[in-house]
Amino acid sequence: MPDPHPPRWEHDTETQLTSRQRLDRTARHLLPSVFTALVIIFFSAPVNIPGSAELLPAIVINTVFFWSVWRPSGMPSLAVFLLGLFMDLVGFTPLGVSAFILLLVHGIGSYARFGLMRMNFLVVWCLFGLVGAAAAALQWALACLFRLHLLDPAPAFFEALLCIGVYPLLSATFSWFLHILDEKDTP
Amino acid sequence: MVPVSIQVRQALSKLVLPVLLLMSVGIIIAGQADRPLADKARMRVADVLAPLWSLLSRTQTDSERLVHGLKEARNLAEENHRLSAENANLRRWYEVAVSLARENDTLKTELHWVPEPTPAFVTGRVVADSGGIYARAVLLVAGTSSGVQTGNIALAANGLAGRVTEVGAHAARILLINDIASRLPVELESSHAAAIMAGDNSPLPRLLYYSQDTRPIEGERVVTSDQAGAFPSGIPIGNVHYLHPGQPVVQPFARLDRLTMLRVFDFGQSEIEPPEAPGHVPLTRPHRALTLPFKTLLGPGQEG
Numbered sequence: 140m141p142d143p144h145p146p147r148w149e150h151d152t153e154t155q156l157t158s159r160q161r162l163d164r165t166a167r168h169l170l171p172s173v174f175t176a177l178v179i180i181f182f183s184a185p186v187n188i189p190g191s192a193e194l195l196p197a198i199v200i201n202t203v204f205f206w207s208v209w210r211p212s213g214m215p216s217l218a219v220f221l222l223g224l225f226m227d228l229v230g231f232t233p234l235g236v237s238a239f240i241l242l243l244v245h246g247i248g249s250y251a252r253f254g255l256m257r258m259n260f261l262v263v264w265c266l267f268g269l270v271g272a273a274a275a276a277l278q279w280a281l282a283c284l285f286r287l288h289l290l291d292p293a294p295a296f297f298e299a300l301l302c303i304g305v306y307p308l309l310s311a312t313f314s315w316f317l318h319i320l321d322e323k324d325t326p
Numbered sequence: 327m328v329p330v331s332i333q334v335r336q337a338l339s340k341l342v343l344p345v346l347l348l349m350s351v352g353i354i355i356a357g358q359a360d361r362p363l364a365d366k367a368r369m370r371v372a373d374v375l376a377p378l379w380s381l382l383s384r385t386q387t388d389s390e391r392l393v394h395g396l397k398e399a400r401n402l403a404e405e406n407h408r409l410s411a412e413n414a415n416l417r418r419w420y421e422v423a424v425s426l427a428r429e430n431d432t433l434k435t436e437l438h439w440v441p442e443p444t445p446a447f448v449t450g451r452v453v454a455d456s457g458g459i460y461a462r463a464v465l466l467v468a469g470t471s472s473g474v475q476t477g478n479i480a481l482a483a484n485g486l487a488g489r490v491t492e493v494g495a496h497a498a499r500i501l502l503i504n505d506i507a508s509r510l511p512v513e514l515e516s517s518h519a520a521a522i523m524a525g526d527n528s529p530l531p532r533l534l535y536y537s538q539d540t541r542p543i544e545g546e547r548v549v550t551s552d553q554a555g556a557f558p559s560g561i562p563i564g565n566v567h568y569l570h571p572g573q574p575v576v577q578p579f580a581r582l583d584r585l586t587m588l589r590v591f592d593f594g595q596s597e598i599e600p601p602e603a604p605g606h607v608p609l610t611r612p613h614r615a616l617t618l619p620f621k622t623l624l625g626p627g628q629e630g
Contacts, residue, residue: 180375180378180379180382181382183375183379184378184379184382184383185379185382185383186382186383186386187386215342216342216343216346217342217346219346220346220349220350223350224350224353225371228367228368228371229368229371229372229375233354233357233358234353234354234356234357234364234367234368235350235351235352235353235354235355235356235357236354238346238350238353239347239350239351239354242343242346242347242350243347245343246343246347249343281354285358
């Protein structure tokens with residue numbers, strides 16, 4: 140067994156500290172994705188929450204949009220893609236549709252983030268409303284296309300409304316969360 | 327890691343989103359082209375997630391039960407009050423019942439009453455709705471090995487269901503009262519008038535041969551009569567209902583289309599043999615013919 144000399148020992152502690160920091164940072168980056176995955180698992184479970192089928196995409200679209208705008212490092216494209224695929228596998232949408240829609244939302248959010256960050260909350264909400272409605276409409280259109288049958292648009296409407304309605308709540312929660320993370324980051 | 331310049335890295339990071347979009351489109355197309363593969367992937371994910379889901383749903387049922395328990399606890403006092411009032415009332419009725427039973431016992435002793443035998447019964451599950459030669463008959467998992475005999479009486483939860491017509495070692499066929507071959511002597515409870523209840527394969531068996539001066543009344547209870555010796559008297563069957571004027575039918579208490587369990591009673595009716603009466607010339611054989619359930623199916627000369 141080799142003797143641990145003092146300089147090497149110090150060096151070890153230093154790398155340990157940095158690896159811990161790295162772990163902390165990774166966890167911080169993974170947090171939105173893990174939260175979304177947990178939401179998907181929770182809402183796809185056979186719990187009878189009214190409107191859970193429409194609430195799940197609404198929450199996921201909200202989360203992806205929020206993090207794409209305010210902290211893109213917490214929601215990279217690959218994570219969005221995997222989350223969408225996971226949602227498709229767990230739910231009953233055609234495989235890849237949610238991934239496609241979420242990637243579009245993510246793209247719009249990260250493309251327009253510098254413009255959006257300077258705007259008033261209400262304006263952002265309105266713009267997000269447009270994005271959410273477009274996402275719901277796209278989902279409905281794709282579902283119609285794959286079934287080759289005109290489906291009832293009422294659930295898509297409901298989903299768009301939920302998407303818009305949930306935004307302030309989730310936005311406030313995530314903002315508070317971001318605040319805490321930033322506070323932790325500074326010292 | 328391959329060292330790349332900042333420009334190349336930025337270009338690559340810009341490429342990620344379009345590539346992923348293309349990949350998702352590819353997955354959509356592949357999923358549409360090869361549905362079994364997509365379904366297999368879905369099932370694999372569901373398999374992995376199933377324990378989590380069951381945990382979630384169990385938590386939900388537990389919490390619902392908790393909430394329900396709390397709600398119950400809130401009106402516990404009220405419920406308790408109501409129950410104690412009801413209990414006092416029932417206790418009064420219990421006293422009345424005990425005294426009446428005692429009185430009944432004394433009266434029976436005074437009259438040297440011959441007690442009726444308590445019928446033995448077995449309960450079986452209805453397994454098949456097939457009828458053999460009958461249109462409305464069920465098969466019961468209880469046979470001679472459990473003491474079921476031909477001619478026994480099958481009761482559903484709240485009324486007569488039918489009679490045992492054939493019996494094997496582990497199964498018995500029960501002819502329901504609404505089969506076209508079923509004709510039972512019945513009694514109208516309020517007038518004590520006799521009638522015949524004949525099935526016609528419809529859910530409502532008809533009432534026939536009632537006397538014209540005591541017609542069945544709408545809503546009157548119909549019970550079995552012991553006229554032919556096949557049934558003990560007083561087993562509830564159903565209520566009288568008029569489909570059309572002059573066409574009374576019986577609405578059976580037993581749900582004959584959804585039978586799941588039947589109790590088969592052996593009232594030991596066939597063991598009661600009338601004593602020899604000197605001078606009495608029986609027209610048919612004394613009791614065999616009476617216990618035969620379906621005279622109508624057999625020709626007059628074929629009995630016994």
